[in-house]
Amino acid sequence: xxxxxxxxxxxxxxxxxxxxxxxxxxxxxxxxxxxxxxxxxxxxxxxxxxxxxxxxxxxxxxxxxxxxxxxxxxxxxxxxxxxxxxxxxxxxxxxxxxxxxxxxxxxxxxxxxxxxxxxxxxxxxxxxxxxxxxxxxxxxxxxxxxxxxxxxxxxxxxxxxxxxxxxxxxxxxxxxxxxxxxxxxxxxxxxxxxxxxxxxxxxxxxxxxxxx
Amino acid sequence: xxxxxxxxxxxxxxxxxxxxxxxxxxxxxxxxxxxxxxxxxxxxxxxxxxxxxxxxxxxxxxxxxxxxxxxxxxxxxxxxxxxxxxxxxxxxxxxxxxxxxxxxxxxxxxxxxxxxxx
Numbered sequence: 277x278x279x280x281x282x283x284x285x286x287x288x289x290x291x292x293x294x295x296x297x298x299x300x301x302x303x304x305x306x307x308x309x310x311x312x313x314x315x316x317x318x319x320x321x322x323x324x325x326x327x328x329x330x331x332x333x334x335x336x337x338x339x340x341x342x343x344x345x346x347x348x349x350x351x352x353x354x355x356x357x358x359x360x361x362x363x364x365x366x367x368x369x370x371x372x373x374x375x376x377x378x379x380x381x382x383x384x385x386x387x388x389x390x391x392x393x394x395x396x397x398x399x400x401x402x403x404x405x406x407x408x409x410x411x412x413x414x415x416x417x418x419x420x421x422x423x424x425x426x427x428x429x430x431x432x433x434x435x436x437x438x439x440x441x442x443x444x445x446x447x448x449x450x451x452x453x454x455x456x457x458x459x460x461x462x463x464x465x466x467x468x469x470x471x472x473x474x475x476x477x478x479x480x481x482x483x484x485x486x487x488x
Numbered sequence: 489x490x491x492x493x494x495x496x497x498x499x500x501x502x503x504x505x506x507x508x509x510x511x512x513x514x515x516x517x518x519x520x521x522x523x524x525x526x527x528x529x530x531x532x533x534x535x536x537x538x539x540x541x542x543x544x545x546x547x548x549x550x551x552x553x554x555x556x557x558x559x560x561x562x563x564x565x566x567x568x569x570x571x572x573x574x575x576x577x578x579x580x581x582x583x584x585x586x587x588x589x590x591x592x593x594x595x596x597x598x599x600x601x602x603x604x605x606x
Binding site: 347348351393396397400401404407408411412 | 493496499500503504506507509510511
């Protein structure tokens with residue numbers, strides 16, 4: 277822990293506290309205590325809570341951009357499964373981003389704007405995965421106009437809000453298998469025969485691995 | 489980077505191009521990597537020396553550009569000197585040596601001169 281710079285230690289403590297108590301309920305004194313420094317020292321590094329939050333979100337969005345950049349590394353269903361793994365660990369690390377959605381929107385508009393930009397990218401990527409897999413013959417052509425747009429939105433909702441929902445229900449967070457099953461179950465009805473074959477070959481063993 | 493952002497349409501196009509890449513790209517062959525060993529085109533290159541300041545030293549770089557296709561070029565870092573004058577002097581000698589390739593002379597095509605014979 278001592279290897280980290282004080283700034284990074286402050287950010288780590290802040291993320292932990294934001295996740296634990298929510299954005300609105302964390303005070304500078306708590307962050308200083310958690311980091312093991314005085315409030316004066318904390319103020320030397322970050323002048324107020326907004327500055328801390330801004331640095332936290334800068335780190336957070338850099339990680340999210342990194343996840344988003346892993347689009348179409350593999351030309352098969354495994355590509356999305358890998359991205360789901362990364363999304364899952366991201367959401368586990370920063371649940372406050374979705375648990376405190378409204379707070380973030382009301383109190384920190386620039387951060388909310390940045391979040392909207394990432395959300396749009398996520399949605400576009402999910403939608404484009406449908407197009408790509410239709411072209412590959414893995415998914416059936418759209419059975420009804422606009423249905424894949426709706427499914428993309430529903431997949432996005434599940435990805436972003438399923439973990440916070442589990443947290444509200446006070447269920448344990450370590451449930452990557454359930455998370456992935458939930459997402460894949462929305463794709464499954466639209467797979468072609470070739471798609472089911474690829475799913476059984478590449479994705480099912482991964483899901484079974486989580487179950488065991 | 490924070491100020492450079494793609495709008496929705498452009499981002500969609502980028503994703504779509506990434507998707508298409510899978511259908512249009514073919515696997516490479518051994519011949520594609522021949523450029524690593526194929527250096528005969530260096531016979532017909534012009535050599536330009538370039539001295540830049542890097543890490544507190546003067547670095548000599550040589551740029552070899554094909555005389556017919558200037559876009560076909562390579563850059564090589566030769567050495568570094570603490571003194572700029574020394575670097576300039578060395579660069580001049582190195583350039584003279586490199587320009588006179590021992591393996592052959594510059595290929596000359598009469599057609600390249602575009603002479604009017606009338």
